[in-house]
Every structure is written in structure tokens, then in C-alpha cells.
Amino acid sequence: MPDRILDLRLFRYAQAAAEHGSFRRAAVALNVLQSSVSKGVRSLEYRVGAPLFERSHSGVRPTPAGERFLQEVTQGFDHLDRAMQRIGAVQRGEHGELTVAVSVPFRLLEDVLEPFRDRHQGVSVEMVEGTCGSSLTLILQRKADIAFVTKTPADGVSQFLFLRNERLKVALPKSHRLAQARVLMLEELRSEKFIFSASGMGPEVGDYLVRRVAKSGVEPDLHLHRVGFCDLLSMVACGFGVTIVVGQLPRAAPEEVVLIPLAGRSAIGIHAVWMESNSNPALSSLLRILRASTSPSQPT
Template sequence: MRSSIQLATLNYALVVAEEGSFLRASARAGIDHSALSRRIRDLEYAIGTKIFHRHARGVGPTPAGERFLDRLRSVLLELDNTLTLARTGIKDEQQRLSIGSNGMILAGRALDAIIEFGKCHPNVTVSLIEGLHPEPRAALGGTEVDVTVTSSSQSIGRAFELRLWKDTLAVVVASNHPLAGCPVIEWSEIGQETLLVRRGEAFLLADTVGNRVQLPAIVEHHVSAGILLRLVGNGLGIALIHDGDANGVPEGAVCRKLRIGGKPIQVRNFARWRADNANPALPIFIAFLRDRYSS
């Protein structure tokens, strides 16, 4: 049976399960929709059980398919680890991994995940690169990053993608701002404010909420997150952060919950990388994210 089932097909099955749709899964995996459907049908025939049931809104795993997919995730994770050891030859050999981010304002849970990864894998030296659109590179020696952790929903090229956590947006205002006394601020209340963003964050903001509301006047600064929030504390505007970063707000500013129509504003995060990247540290990081942070 193993010789008749391709590893790519098993990966496609997991993508279909994550997306809940053959159409979205085919776009994400870079394969024709009908070809993907045939692969899954052939896989179901090969293992002798139906993995997905089709319905009007997409697809979902059957009870037998759920068990199969859970086991498949564990098997592929173990395979990733085995291949990584085969590449390095020595488990404790020091490796390097570059991680790009274009998240909004501060790091949200991304930085926590990277710190935790570093503690779990001290033999991997991580370098962080922040920029507008850090692209995953094809192989060792490239100038781009190995993997990008981003809140942008727009995938670049044919990068593989892993859906991660959701962050909730909060708003930072000066402590003497008229809205500072409100524990919850509605988006409509900041319409006349000046929104301070770092370079590239206007794109991310429009990607996140631009279709639902009108954006305030935006002023872009080429500065660090810390300096930007100090500008807020001095009354030069407001800023958005992930609510998990509320403790990073400097003196003179306060963090408040932000809502649209009474509902939190959630931002989906993704990890994106290229399958032809030869860095042996990459599958270790992806397996770590999939095991602990995949949605």
C-alpha cells in the first residue's frame, strides 16, 4: 500500500482538513482543484475508508477520517524529525534559522513562541528579521528568511502555509486622552484620531479590518515599536497592538480593549515557508509550531 500512496497526497489531506474546502486547499497547496480532489479520492480508495464527507459549505472529516488524520499528523511529525536528524547527522550540531515577521506593532504571541522554541531547541540559533514582506527563501545561502510568521492573509508565491493562533487587537492612547477612562473603545470612536503605524503596518491593518470599517488618518513612522508607543504617550496619536502586549505599553500611555460592533477584532497569524528550503532547522521549527500552536 505504501508504494501506491505519495507523501504529497498525505500532506494534501491535512491541508484539506485544515481549510475545510477543496477549493481553498488547492489554492494554498498550489495544485489544481480537480487534481487535488482525485488525489484524496484515490487515497480513500487505497486505505479503504472515507476520510471526508462533502457538504454544501465544503468538507469535513468523517469519524474514521478524524482518527486517520490525527495519527497521520503524528507520523509526519516523527518523519520530519527523522529526516532532520538524517540531514544533520549529529543531533546536537549547532544550526541556524532565520525567522521573518511583519506583525502589527509588537510581537503578540509570535515572540513568545520563538522564545519557547529557543528554550526547547538550544542547538538552533534563531535570528529575527523584521520587514515589510520578508519572503521565505528557497535554500541555504539565500538572502531571504527561512520562515515568515505574519498576520497577512496574502501568501507570496507557492509557499507552504500553517494556520496559527489568533491575536485580539487593542488600542493604545495617551493616559490623558479623553478615551483613556473607557475600558472598551469602539472603532467608531477612533475615526477622528490619528493612527500611528510603523512602516508596512498600514497594509496589514487594511488587510485585517479595512473591508469592514473606514480607517482613521494614518501616519507612518520608520521607528521601533517602543518609540512609536512613546509618541502615543506624548499625545501625537493612537496605536494598535495585540492585547497580549499590553504590559509593554510605556508610562504615559494606556491600553484599552478595541471592538467593532461590540465584537473583538481578531487577527489570524500564519507561518509560511518553501518546501524546497534545505535548512535542516526549518522542519524542526514547523513541527514545533504544528504541535503547539497550529489552529
């Protein structure tokens, strides 16, 4: 039974011999001894169980079986070269996959995700939207590479990086009695019905509102809806209630909605969370961009 474990050099010897029509010229091209080429080809023929070359005083040429064999080998080497190039690109973070869990709006991440996409167009990015808690769970379960959330983890295992604080604003319909205000106190909104999305940052912003209003001894009228953020803003425009927005309105927001800043230090922190043990090169590339773009100041 021929030995199927082959030295890759034997294939190179056979390819060079077929290309140059001579073991001697193949040896010169490969910078090896002629005897290494001739012995290597004989060893290859023995191991595959068929003569690959016709030999004569004028040189060598592939047999019909050798011709077919070398065609297959060439295709195999092409695949191998591409595989080696691809794995090198993956290790450099130029190709691969990256799963991003988010509880914050995508528009708050454009300043880091757009540069990443520009520099690493070969990386397939999957976005998974959820609450802060579900996003952190995906990190611990190794089902996401990085999470962008409003709370730092308390598991003692994952790593996190503070990115920045985002100002909170109230979204009101233009017909609202307070729509012309330049800034609003939460106390002015105590009689309002607050609506939030049950996904994304909705629960966290709702909790923030409860903590702030609780200081004045009032329990806010808070309602969660299983709708996306843009649909929530459409509900605000239709008078279903008011909501609190982190940052600016999305470009697709209804024209009937206005944003008014909340008074005082009304802000919420944005953090990136990941596992230190995650060796995904694409994650390492994104973290470099994050660290380069993050201010050294700490959250207030």
C-alpha cells in the same frame, strides 16, 4: 609519484601499530588479520614516500618521520570525528542556522521561539523584521527559512500554517478623553489621528483600519512613521496620536499609555509561512514545535 588517494583503514592500522608496538597486537585490537596490518602499513609508507616504522624482532616503533606523521594524522582524525558529530547534530536540528522573517511583534512568538531555543541552543537564529510583503518575499527568494506574518501567501508555492487570531486594542495616552472606557467602537475613534510604524505590522493594521472604517463611509486620518514600535508608543504617550496594538503592550511600553479592547470581532490572524522544498533541519524542528502548539481550530 606516490598515490595521494589513501584508504582511511591504512591510517587506522598505523595508529594501532604505534599504540601497541606490534603488528600482531594491532591486528588483535582491530579484529583483522596481522597480514592486513603489515601490508596496510607498507602500502601507506609507499604512498607517503617515507618509512614510518622501525621493525625488529621485538616489535615496531615509529621513525622520527613516522612520529610526526602520526601526530598530524591523529589531529586530522580528531577534526574528522568532530565534523562527523557536527553534521549529525545539524541533520538532527541541534546545530545550524535559522533565518526568521517577522512582521509581527516578537512577543507574539515567544511561546514557540523560547521552546525552540531551549531545545536547540546550538542553532544560530537570525531575526529579520519587515512588513508582511517583504517577509514573504524573503521566503520566495530563499533568504529566510520561515516568516511570521498576518497574511497568507497567494504565490501557490509556499506553505503556511495558521497559528491563532490576536485581539486588536487601541493604545491611548492616559490623558485621553476615552482612556477610562472598558471597550471602544471604531466609530468612537473616527475623529482621531492614527499613527503606525512603517515597518512590522504597521501597514497591515493600517489597512485593516481603513477597511473597517470604510464601511461607515469615513476615511481615517492615518499616518506612518519610520520608527520602531516602542518609539511609536512613546509618541502616543506624548499625544502625537493613537494607534492599534496587536495583543498586549511590550514590557518596555511607557506607563502613560493604556490599552482598551476594540468591540466586536476585532482580531487579526497570525500565520507561519515557509517553502516545502526547504530542507533545513532546524526549520523542520521549529515546524514540529509549531504544529504541536497550534490549535486544530481554523481562523475565524
